[in-house]
Amino acid sequence: MSGFTVSSTVEAVAIGNFDGMHLGHQALFEQAGTEGGIVVIEHYRATLTPHIYRARFTDLPVFFYDFDRIRDMSPEVFLEKLRFDFPSLRRIVVGEDFLFGAGRSGNVAMLERLFDGEVIAVPEVKLKEAPVHSRFIRLHIEKGEIETANAMLGHPYEIWGEAVAGQGIGKEKLVPTINLETSRFLLPKAGVYETQTCIGSTCYPSVTFVGHRETTDGSFALETHLIDHEIGEVKEKISIKWFHRLRENRKFDTLAALKRQIEKDIEAIREKR
Ligand SMILES: Cc1cc2nc3c(=O)[nH]c(=O)nc-3n(C[C@H](O)[C@H](O)[C@H](O)COP(=O)(O)O)c2cc1C
Numbered sequence: 001m002s003g004f005t006v007s008s009t010v011e012a013v014a015i016g017n018f019d020g021m022h023l024g025h026q027a028l029f030e031q032a033g034t035e036g037g038i039v040v041i042e043h044y045r046a047t048l049t050p051h052i053y054r055a056r057f058t059d060l061p062v063f064f065y066d067f068d069r070i071r072d073m074s075p076e077v078f079l080e081k082l083r084f085d086f087p088s089l090r091r092i093v094v095g096e097d098f099l100f101g102a103g104r105s106g107n108v109a110m111l112e113r114l115f116d117g118e119v120i121a122v123p124e125v126k127l128k129e130a131p132v133h134s135r136f137i138r139l140h141i142e143k144g145e146i147e148t149a150n151a152m153l154g155h156p157y158e159i160w161g162e163a164v165a166g167q168g169i170g171k172e173k174l175v176p177t178i179n180l181e182t183s184r185f186l187l188p189k190a191g192v193y194e195t196q197t198c199i200g201s202t203c204y205p206s207v208t209f210v211g212h213r214e215t216t217d218g219s220f221a222l223e224t225h226l227i228d229h230e231i232g233e234v235k236e237k238i239s240i241k242w243f244h245r246l247r248e249n250r251k252f253d254t255l256a257a258l259k260r261q262i263e264k265d266i267e268a269i270r271e272k273r
């Protein structure tokens with residue numbers, strides 16, 4: 001993004017890494033308004049909403065600044081870049097703790113000094129007493145605490161992946177599953193979860209297993225079974241929305257015992273509907 005105006009119409013930008021597009025981030029987007037845009041400082045380390053997946057959680061246009069290209073800019077030079085990229089810019093929205101420029105040398109006070117438009121510094125958004133930040137949401141997901149993660153996100157945690165071939169045991173001896181391959185998305189703690197699986201624009205209730213298949217080949221798998229719904233081979237990208245951790249991953253003595261447990265997992269989800 002250099003040499004050309006990025007957007008001549010955007011009047012306000014919210015700036016940050018925005019992994020998760022959580023409640024705190026949404027508070028900034030609201031202040032950016034309908035003529036606003038989102039400037040993502042892209043480190044390529046986001047695992048909740050990697051790269052373009054951020055765009056799924058906002059109606060505002062999302063622009064990317066590659067962190068490596070801006071990391072050495074002083075606060076003054078960074079402001080010049082914003083001015084150049086967004087010539088109609090009148091408002092900048094950040095969180096109170098926002099730091100920017102080489103060595104994180106700029107803060108909100110400096111931003112207010114350097115920018116001739118309006119600066120909105122949004123106070124830290126909390127959920128009850130807990131500050132909402134990407135790193136805390138990641139920790140909840142890693143612990144399987146999906147309800148808390150979802151409450152902080154303001155939407156269900158969702159990952160995208162490609163359907164791949166499984167061992168072929170599921171359909172014969174257990175229940176049919178779609179095996180998923182994902183990269184870059186953080187996976188919840190191993191176990192069995194109440195989920196929704198979205199194929200195209202339709203979402204189905206589902207039960208999802210993530211972890212090592214201790215009972216069969218021991219290999220790592222992410223597989224989902226659509227509840228009360230039959231589907232042929234899936235070729236497109238699919239997504240999984242996570243809601244609740246039902247139980248631990250376990251090693252069963254027989255496939256029949258695993259099947260009985262999977263039927264109980266499914267029943268537990270059906271009862272909630
Ligand atoms: C709802 C559900 C729960 C599962 N729970 C376990 C489990 O606790 N332990 C385990 O070893 N495998 C578990 N699995 C994975 C099965 O071992 C796996 O579906 C089976 O190996 C078939 O794999 P395939 O689809 O690649 O053929 C579960 C699968 C599903 C769909």
Ligand SMILES: Nc1ncnc2c1ncn2[C@@H]1O[C@H](COP(=O)(O)OP(=O)(O)O)[C@@H](O)[C@H]1O
Binds near residue numbers: 016018095124125
């Ligand atoms: N809970 C929050 N409340 C208000 N602003 C926030 C909150 N979390 C992040 N921000 C702001 O959103 C922008 C993006 O922050 P970022 O560092 O990507 O989020 P996080 O702190 O969750 O990792 C920054 O301007 C930051 O100050």
